[in-house]
Amino acid sequence: MKALSLYQDRGTVVHRVDSRSKLLYILSAILIPAVLPGFMPGLAMLALSILILATGKVFGKVLPLVGFSLLILASIVLIQGLFYSGNKQLLFSLWRFGFYREGLLFSGGICLRVMNILCAVSILVLTTRPSDLIESLVRLGLSPHLGYVLSSVLQIIPQMTATMETITDAQRSRGMETEGTLLVRMKAFLPLIGPVVMNSLVSTRERSLALEVRAFSARSKKTFLNPPQGGTANTVIPLVLLLAMAAAIVWRVMQ
Amino acid sequence: MKKITVSGLKYRYPLTEELALKGLSFEIEKGEFIGIIGQNLSGKSTLCQALMGLVPHFYKGGYGGSVWVDGLEVGKAEIHEIAQKVGLVFQNPFTQVSGSKMTVFEELAFGLENLGVAREDMAPRIEHAMELLGIGRFRDRNPFDLSGGQMQRMAIASVIAMEPEIIVLDEPTSQLDPQGAEDVFQAIEALSRRGMTVIMAEHKIEKIARYSDRVLLLHQGEMVAFDTPQQVFSRDDLERYGVVPPVFAQVCKGMGIRNPATGLYPMTLDEACDQVVNWHE
Numbered sequence: 183m184k185a186l187s188l189y190q191d192r193g194t195v196v197h198r199v200d201s202r203s204k205l206l207y208i209l210s211a212i213l214i215p216a217v218l219p220g221f222m223p224g225l226a227m228l229a230l231s232i233l234i235l236a237t238g239k240v241f242g243k244v245l246p247l248v249g250f251s252l253l254i255l256a257s258i259v260l261i262q263g264l265f266y267s268g269n270k271q272l273l274f275s276l277w278r279f280g281f282y283r284e285g286l287l288f289s290g291g292i293c294l295r296v297m298n299i300l301c302a303v304s305i306l307v308l309t310t311r312p313s314d315l316i317e318s319l320v321r322l323g324l325s326p327h328l329g330y331v332l333s334s335v336l337q338i339i340p341q342m343t344a345t346m347e348t349i350t351d352a353q354r355s356r357g358m359e360t361e362g363t364l365l366v367r368m369k370a371f372l373p374l375i376g377p378v379v380m381n382s383l384v385s386t387r388e389r390s391l392a393l394e395v396r397a398f399s400a401r402s403k404k405t406f407l408n409p410p411q412g413g414t415a416n417t418v419i420p421l422v423l424l425l426a427m428a429a430a431i432v433w434r435v436m437q
Numbered sequence: 438m439k440k441i442t443v444s445g446l447k448y449r450y451p452l453t454e455e456l457a458l459k460g461l462s463f464e465i466e467k468g469e470f471i472g473i474i475g476q477n478l479s480g481k482s483t484l485c486q487a488l489m490g491l492v493p494h495f496y497k498g499g500y501g502g503s504v505w506v507d508g509l510e511v512g513k514a515e516i517h518e519i520a521q522k523v524g525l526v527f528q529n530p531f532t533q534v535s536g537s538k539m540t541v542f543e544e545l546a547f548g549l550e551n552l553g554v555a556r557e558d559m560a561p562r563i564e565h566a567m568e569l570l571g572i573g574r575f576r577d578r579n580p581f582d583l584s585g586g587q588m589q590r591m592a593i594a595s596v597i598a599m600e601p602e603i604i605v606l607d608e609p610t611s612q613l614d615p616q617g618a619e620d621v622f623q624a625i626e627a628l629s630r631r632g633m634t635v636i637m638a639e640h641k642i643e644k645i646a647r648y649s650d651r652v653l654l655l656h657q658g659e660m661v662a663f664d665t666p667q668q669v670f671s672r673d674d675l676e677r678y679g680v681v682p683p684v685f686a687q688v689c690k691g692m693g694i695r696n697p698a699t700g701l702y703p704m705t706l707d708e709a710c711d712q713v714v715n716w717h718e
């Protein structure tokens with residue numbers, strides 16, 4: 183089934199690390215390069231993220247995301263390199279435009295930060311089952327109702343798209359024009375959206391009835407089928423990350 | 438032992454004038470298989486939901502009389518309390534999938550997690566429910582990837598895992614193909630044989646005639662009859678209530694074949710066969 187999720191089921195070590203550690207990793211990937219000066223910490227963090235992504239066998243999935251963001255980042259480099267307010271030292275010029283050192287360094291920093299966040303978030307999103315992620319958020323105190331909404335949306339939206347397609351096919355087989363000029367399509371859209379809206383309203387009520395039957399609104403403490411991901415790795419990793427962040431902050435304050 | 442006692446049950450949906458249930462009173466014994474029949478909008482679904490407490494707790498509206506299930510007064514209890522005694526299965530298998538779980542096994546755990554069942558107790562209950570409904574081999578599938586019949590059996594299993602003593606089914610096979618419907622009926626029959634109290638609203642009269650111990654006939658929110666299938670389907674006024682008797686009853690009626698012992702028409706193929714053989718001798 184098409185699910186609204188980027189999760190890749192590759193079953194590597196990275197997949198077995200719990201989502202709490204991965205969430206902390208995102209925090210570290212943002213915080214540590216921001217606290218420490220220079221490009222080195224950011225580059226090191228990025229190298230680490232890439233290493234983790236490769237271990238999780240999902241590096242290939244990050245490339246399209248990186249490619250897309252490069253497009254935006256390139257424009258930032260261009261603009262800052264040309265017009266950054268602190269620009270002083272001319273580095274090189276292309277045709278009539280001069281690129282300045284300060285602007286390029288500044289935009290380089292932004293690019294590095296964005297790439298870091300992108301890769302760290304990708305580790306979480308690509309190697310964690312959405313339902314596990316949400317479950318661990320619920321364990322950390324997210325309301326179970328909100329948790330349900332988040333995880334069901336991921337599955338139910340593709341289902342609604344499928345309903346839409348079924349209805350479109352049904353209408354088309356009855357001779358309705360669904361392709362062609364804008365006007366034709368507009369005309370086709372109205373009778374099409376009626377059943378879809380009705381359908382989803384009715385099924386929303388039915389689903390909430392069915393949830394009640396499954397004791398969804400019980401106020402007692404919920405339990406979880408899956409045990410919390412324990413193991414030494416899942417206690418060591420958060421600990422190391424927290425220490426690293428603390429060390430970075432302490433070092434910065436001491437300077 | 439009385440499992441369900443309904444007395445003077447009246448109910449009106451919010452923003453409507455007419456009562457959907459107009460003073461129903463009946464009792465159901467433990468282990469009975471009850472069929473609820475009646476034409477469209479006669480109140481079958483409303484009655485099913487009243488046994489589970491969705492009427493009145495979910496819809497609100499006007500409520501009178503009382504429904505007791507297994508020592509619990511439905512009108513005063515909360516839905517999640519009742520859910521541990523009564524399970525309800527709806528028509529559409531698709532809308533009963535919680536949508537928040539990635540596998541059939543986890544889907545069955547959904548109700549147990551909500552009830553706060555201890556983790557160690559979950560797996561045996563889920564295994565048992567999957568086995569009863571014959572869906573064990575789909576345990577790792579995504580719930581949405583099942584066929585209609587499989588999905589409906591999963592919906593029943595999800596309820597069974599919560600270990601209710603009564604299961605109420607509202608036209609559980611109306612959206613399934615014949616094979617899917619047959620699978621579901623067999624599964625329900627197996628539950629009934631194990632002593633579970635089963636209440637089923639259904640348009641498929643043949644099935645009701647074959648499986649029910651007693652049939653409750655509803656018409657415009659009133660109970661017209663509550664008796665054995667033979668008694669109910671031998672009535673002469675069924676047409677008035679929009680009910681078509683089982684085909685064997687019709688044929689035997691046309692030919693004037695009655696069971697000499699009871700004076701009633703046969704309901705099923707086997708019964709009809711016996712009578713025809715006797716009639717010729």
Ligand SMILES: Nc1ncnc2c1ncn2[C@@H]1O[C@H](COP(=O)(O)OP(=O)(O)OP(=O)(O)O)[C@@H](O)[C@H]1O
Nearest residue numbers: 450451453457475476477478479480481482483484
């Ligand atoms: N949610 C609702 N709000 C208002 N009125 C309702 C609602 N659901 C049902 N009714 C009304 O209650 C009455 C009984 O409906 P109910 O759905 O119980 O009939 P039914 O026997 O299950 O019909 P069907 O065979 O079509 O499933 C009908 O008059 C119907 O219009």
Ligand SMILES: [Mg+2]
Nearest residue numbers: 481482483607
């Ligand atoms: Mg109904």
